[in-house]
Amino acid sequence: MKVVLPDNSELELPAGATGLDAARAIGPKLAEQAVLVRIDGRVQDVRLPLADGEKIQFLTTRDKLDPDALSVLRHSSAHLLAEAVTRLYPGVKLAIGPPIENGFYYDFDFPEPIREEDLEKIQAEIDRELAEGREWSRREISRDEAKELFAPDPYKLELIDTAEGDISLYTQGNFTDLCRGPHLQDSKPIKALKLTGLAGAYWRGDEHNKQLTRIYGTAFFDPKDLDAHLERLEQARERDHRRLGTQLDLFHLEDHSPGSPFWHPKGMVIWNELEDLRRSENLRRGYLEVKTPLLYDEQTYETSGHLQNYEENIFWVHSHGESDRRMALKPMNCPGHMLLFGSRLRSYKDLPIRFAESSTLHRDEKGGTLHGLLRVKHVTQDDAHIFVTPEQIEDEIFGCLDYASYLYDLFGMSARFELSTRPEKKLGTDEEWDFTEGALRAALERRGIDYDLNEGDGAFYGPKIDLHMTDVLGRSWQMGTIQLDSQMPQRFGLTYQGADNEEHHPYVVHRALLGSLERFMGILIEHYAGAFPFWLAPVQVRVLPVGESHFPAAQDLTQRLREAGYRAESAEPTETIGKRIRAAELEKIPVTIVYGDRESDESLAVRERGGEQSTLSLEDLLARLATL
RNA sequence: GCCGGAGUAGCUCAGCUGGUAGAGCACCUGAUUUGUAAUCAGGCGGCCGUCGGUUCGAGUCCGACCUCCGGCUCCA
Structure with a gap:
């Protein structure tokens, strides 16, 4: 058989030859340094056979910053970690250990909890493995054999049951792990390996499952790259909005009201610039500013559905005795805007009606989830609800997308757009969802926006488009959201008189474009590293x-x-x-x-x-x- | 909510095996009157997160709680 090399020359190989065989045929140096074979964009372990006519390219230890090459290096590093932990902690059970962006982790079920200081011991053991050197070998076995081999390992057994394709094993030294690969040939290319942290993580990412102990680490082909990586992390910390918030005297947080920022005069200047922008642009785009109450009775939330679906995040307020009527701080503006719409008769000629309000919301977020300005309890949304007829949906969604693009462009930010479609638990028929999802899709395409599809992640009442941004530490945060809703107007009994003289329920578009002003400020501070453009600068x-x-x-x-x-x-x-x-x-x-x-x-x-x-x-x- | 770590001056942090709290910056005062990224000297400033325990004695050891940090989960 023949394979094609990057210079388009052909290499004649015996049938069944592996990547390693091909590398040897080209030269011993290449065979030694080969890390991975890239075939038409996908990558493959060098030990696996090639197929006739494949166009192949070797990644070697010199491709030291190639993401695929680094993934292999880190995947093998995770196995070294697992080997070390298995030796040091008899009785430990192994779960999974994949490479991730910037490193790797391995999840363990330890018989006794371990602490951060144990990492030093584990690190020393890994360093010893690296000094000794390890070679990886690959073997394919049947499911039954695999089950026998991993009989004492409940997590591995579950993986064998749910794995697709053949079962393969990788062995280094005395340690064998169930693994799809690919892996390095040996540990020589691992020139820097550092354990970076310890965390709890649920098996298969489900909080109903047992919580395992996750050990994080990172590895590089060159110690200099590790230094550069640590340096980048340090620089990222320099522009962390929490640090800059204090340094530039923009805001602070207090134990006295967790998750509720105190805005200082300088931070308030920026805040007000955002509000001015929102207001002037709303005027230009036909939005109507309104103001609705912060407190509503229990009945309102029952009607809106928040009581049933969102109660754990609601702050209840107890009034002074006179009445047993429970009131709650609003976690979102929808109920207020629904009541406002329903306060008088509406004609189809009035639609679309765009109620806008930048209001304070309170959400009692679970402990351990708060995060500077990016996750707060005191949320201020640049909110609006647009009441529309079915025919108006697409144009209004388009208008929201146009508005969002305008705003993010203004700051030189590029948000990622994500379309979420019908979930399993949904209200309404598939025909209705076909129609509403189609309208959102059409608007996205008409506006020329690239978007990711997030199937099944829509709200139960309708599909949505979310905007996401990444913070300085690489974490993704949802910013704006544009949601189409057919349910809430019905729950509140909202209608408009149509041209046919019949009453109809409007659809409503819930939309916040910056998202929460708090979160947007956080991202904005990091985006500019505190060096705000002239128009936003607190002191110009x-x-x-x-x-x-x-x-x-x-x-x-x-x-x-x-x-x-x-x-x-x-x-x-x-x-x-x-x-x-x-x-x-x-x-x-x-x-x-x-x-x-x-x-x-x-x-x-x-x-x-x-x-x-x-x-x-x-x-x-x-x-x-x-x-x- | 869960796993791990932390909470000391306005800020950034030091304080070992328990013996009565420290630096730099900031701030105040004085001298200096300054030309494009730090003048010098002196001084002020701490319920060592909160509550409880161990101890002759706790910033230091133990427990509970609060908050923050890194993850996980969640995020209408």
């Missing part, structure tokens, strides 16, 4: 008088900048000018003006964030600021 211009005698002139300039609409400030010189410039730079203020003997309206010393300096007249400065 700081005027620094060189000496005390220059302070009045600096104040005068500051006032004129304020009157021109800028957030400008100056203060008496209590420190050296060098130190105050440094402070302005650390506060990431976009424009600093040094004002001393040489300055006048005709000639100002302007420093922009980052250090670029220019001399401008006041007139030119104002012209310059207008472009920022």
Whole structure:
């Protein structure tokens, strides 16, 4: 048989030849360094046979940053971890140990709980394995043989039962694991392996199952790459919104009200800019601002369905005795907007009606889930509910997508769009879902948006489109959401009078585009690493008088900048000018003006964030600021 | 909610095997009057998360709770 090499030359091989055989035929060095065979985009263990006519490419230890090559290295590293743990902790049961982005993990069921300090011991054992060296061999066996071999391992048995295709084993030293592969030939390419953490994780990701102990680690072909990886993590921490929030005096959190940020004056400037943006854009796009109550009685939530489906997140409020009527803080705006719509007769001529409200919501999130601004109990959504006829659905969804794209583009952010379709537990017929899912799909395609399909993840009342962003540590967060709902208007008995003189239930589009302002602020802070663009910067211009005698002139300039609409400030010189410039730079203020003997309206010393300096007249400065 | 880790000055952190709390920055005062990323000196500042226990003695050891951090689960 023949295989095709990357330079398009053909290599003649005996039938059944493996990747390793092919590598040997090309050269001993390649055979030694081969990590993986790439065949038409997919990758394969070097020990597996090739097929006639396949176009193959070898990944070697020199492809040290290739994600596939790293995955193999890390997968084998996970097996070294499992070997070490098996030796150190007799009676431990093994679950799974895959490579992941930036590393690997292995899940264990330990007879006794282990602690973080145990990792040192395990790390030492792995280092010993690496010093000794390990070679991997692969063997394929029948399911029955596999079950016999792994009889004492309940997790492996379950894997054998649910695995697709042939069962294969990989052995290194005295350790054999059930594994699909691929793996390294030997442990020599693993030049850096570091255990990074310990966590609980449920078997098969289901909280009803037993919780296992997960050990995380990472590995590289080159110790320098590990250093670079750790350096990147450190840099990521530098732009973490929780750190910047304190450093830049934007917000803080307190034990006195967990998950509820305190916004400081500087953070509030940015918050208000977002609100202004939302309001002016709502006006342009035909939304109507409304305001609905924070508290509703139990009956309201029963009607909306939140009592049945969301009670664990609801904050109840007890009034002072006079009544036994329970009230609760709203976790979302829908009920209020439904009641508002239902407060008078509506005609089909009124639709679509777009009620917008940026309101405070409270959600009593489970302990252990709060996370800076990205997961809070005090949620402020840039919310709106659009009441539509069926014919209007697609256009309104399109309008929401257009609006969302406009907003994210404004910040230079690119969100990932995800369409979630009918879940198993759903209300309504398949025909209805065909129609509503089709409308969402059509709107996405008309707007030219690439999206991922998340089948079965829609709400029980309708399909939805979600926008996702990634934080500085690589975690994905849902931002905006656009949900189509046929149920809530019915539950609230909402109708409009149609052209046919009949009453109809409207559909409603629930949509929040930034999502929660808290979460958006968190992502925004990280997106800009705290160096906000001029229009968002809490302080836009700081005027620094060189000496005390220059302070009045600096104040005068500051006032004129304020009157021109800028957030400008100056203060008496209590420190050296060098130190105050440094402070302005650390506060990431976009424009600093040094004002001393040489300055006048005709000639100002302007420093922009980052250090670029220019001399401008006041007139030119104002012209310059207008472009920022 | 679960697994692991942590909570010490406004911030970042040190404080070993129990013996009465420390640095840098910030802040205040004084000197310096400054020209594009840190002038010098002095000073203020702590219920060592909360409650309970062990001990002659607890920041340090033990327990409970609260909060935060890394994961898991959840996320209408």
